[in-house]
Amino acid sequence: MLGKQGILPKAEAERIVKALLAIRGEIESGKFSFDLSDEDIHMAIERRLIRKIGPVGGKLHTGRSRNDQVATDLRLYLREEIDEVLRLLVQIEETVVSRAEELFGIVLPGYTHLQRAQPILFPIPPGIPRDVRRDADRFLRPAVG
Numbered sequence: 001m002l003g004k005q006g007i008l009p010k011a012e013a014e015r016i017v018k019a020l021l022a023i024r025g026e027i028e029s030g031k032f033s034f035d036l037s038d039e040d041i042h043m044a045i046e047r048r049l050i051r052k053i054g055p056v057g058g059k060l061h062t063g064r065s066r067n068d069q070v071a072t073d074l075r076l077y078l079r080e081e082i083d084e085v086l087r088l089l090v091q092i093e094e095t096v097v098s099r100a101e102e103l104f105g106i107v108l109p110g111y112t113h114l115q116r117a118q119p120i121l122f123p124i125p126p127g128i129p130r131d132v133r134r135d136a137d138r139f140l141r142p143a144v145g
Contacts, residue, residue: 002062012056019052020045020060042069082139089139093132096123 003013023045026032038044043066049057061069100123110117 015053019049023048042066086136089132089136
């Protein structure tokens with residue numbers, strides 16, 4: 001991005017990207033050496049990058065603070081996790097629908113505010129699938145923005 005925007009010379013940006021890909025390989029293979037003096041993963045990667053390609057590695061976060069990097073990383077991580085939660089919500093809804101006839105009339109404990117409430121009969125109240133879809137919509141909001 002820094003090279004494409006003309007913030008860093010193309011050659012420097014290419015060196016950084018190439019070295020970052022190599023560092024990713026080191027992390028994935030378990031060969032990356034973490035140091036307790038590094039405040040976070042970003043500092044560890046920057047430290048390794050500078051060792052690998054010299055002072056140009058320090059330009060990694062030009063125009064962005066490490067806090068910006070952390071926020072971006074969290075957002076990317078959460079996007080992946082949201083996809084998994086949505087997949088599980090769909091699976092819950094499909095399971096409830098597919099077993100509704102088989103389990104008709106079974107008494108289940110009801111819950112409200114994470115506490116047991118009055119018993120409910122299966123199939124669960126019609127609002128539950130709506131609630132599952134509402135929750136799925138809530139999970140999608142941060143993934144879009």
